[in-house]
Amino acid sequence: MDIRKSILAILFCISLFHLAAEEPVWQSSQGKLPYGARWIGMEEKLSSGKVLQMGICRGLYNDVVYPGRYSQMKCSIGYDGKEILLEKFEVLMHKNSVRFVKLRNFKSNLAIPAGGELSDISYICISKFRNNWYPGRLQENACRFGYNGDEIKSTISVHVLVSSNQP
Secondary structure, eight states: OHHHHHHHHHHHHHHHHHHTTTEEEEESSSSSTTTTTOOOSSSETTTTTOOEEEEEEEEEETTTEEEEETTTTEEEEEEEEEEEEESSSEEEESSSSSSEEEGGGGGGGGBBBBEEEEEEEEEEEEEEETTEEEEEEEEEEEEEEEEETTEEEESSSSSEEEEOOOO
């Protein structure tokens, strides 16, 4: 429990730093999109033809904060080979102050931290999967995210989220 509090305190401090610099911030959500939240611009096309907007979220699971995809009022994360759907989570709030860079150009000091453990900070990534872009967490040069009940580990077109205000 002490590690969880330490992680949350560190993430809170990082969020305050970003807020002071007019950077993106995280806002709590419980099944409802916070006012002013923006979609990251990705779409999920279902086999039925329906198109869903996706955003970036993060939530606590097994005492660790994981970034994931916000869609249909839940936060979907990938964990231990499975998709986990969280009902309590935070949504990334931004005013077009974020951008994605290719993994090969990634520098962790420019990335927006989204969770993880004290010794292993998670960064937000997106990757191309089945003709759509899916957000998740960067781990071992792959983007890991929940999809259709499974955790997907994709190395195709991996990009990392950074602040647009950084060089």
